[in-house]
Amino acid sequence: MNEEKVCSMVKDLLPLYVDGLTSKKTNDAIESHMEACRSCQDECRLLKADAGTESLTREVPKEVDYLKKVRKYQNANLIMGAVISFFFGMCLPPAMMVLSFINRGIQDYQLARLKVAWHILLLKMFIWGAAACVLYLLCMFVIRMVIKRKRRR
Numbered sequence: 001m002n003e004e005k006v007c008s009m010v011k012d013l014l015p016l017y018v019d020g021l022t023s024k025k026t027n028d029a030i031e032s033h034m035e036a037c038r039s040c041q042d043e044c045r046l047l048k049a050d051a052g053t054e055s056l057t058r059e060v061p062k063e064v065d066y067l068k069k070v071r072k073y074q075n076a077n078l079i080m081g082a083v084i085s086f087f088f089g090m091c092l093p094p095a096m097m098v099l100s101f102i103n104r105g106i107q108d109y110q111l112a113r114l115k116v117a118w119h120i121l122l123l124k125m126f127i128w129g130a131a132a133c134v135l136y137l138l139c140m141f142v143i144r145m146v147i148k149r150k151r152r153r
């Protein structure tokens with residue numbers, strides 16, 4: 001039997017095959033033909049897509065679930081990034097102070113001021129932390145807008 005005849009026979013059988021009405025022997029023959037035949041593969045995929053309206057409706061919630069998970073993960077990342085940038089910002093004022101100590105040595109008046117006005121340092125840390133946090137969120141917001149705009153195109 002030539003290949004073309006086999007091909008047209010397989011195509012005739014494909015609707016039955018997709019519905020699971022063919023025997024195991026026939027299935028084996030169809031599958032081994034499809035391994036080598038692109039056009040039968042495509043035909044089979046089309047038939048499956050047509051017949052699979054039920055399975056499609058089953059797959060959509062799965063996809064939505066997946067998107068929800070991705071969004072949850074993104075939000076968790078966003079919060080973590082905000083917290084990290086807050087702590088990073090908080091570290092800046094003490095780091096700058098330590099740097100100036102290293103450069104110029106610790107002056108007595110600086111230590112005295114630190115003892116009296118430690119809450120000002122704390123306030124500075126908080127402000128820097130908040131600023132870093134806001135900056136991070138702003139960057140993430142801009143990045144997300146750019147990605148969204150690219151997707152729409």
Ligand SMILES: [Zn+2]
Nearest residue numbers: 007010037040
């Ligand atoms: Zn074929």
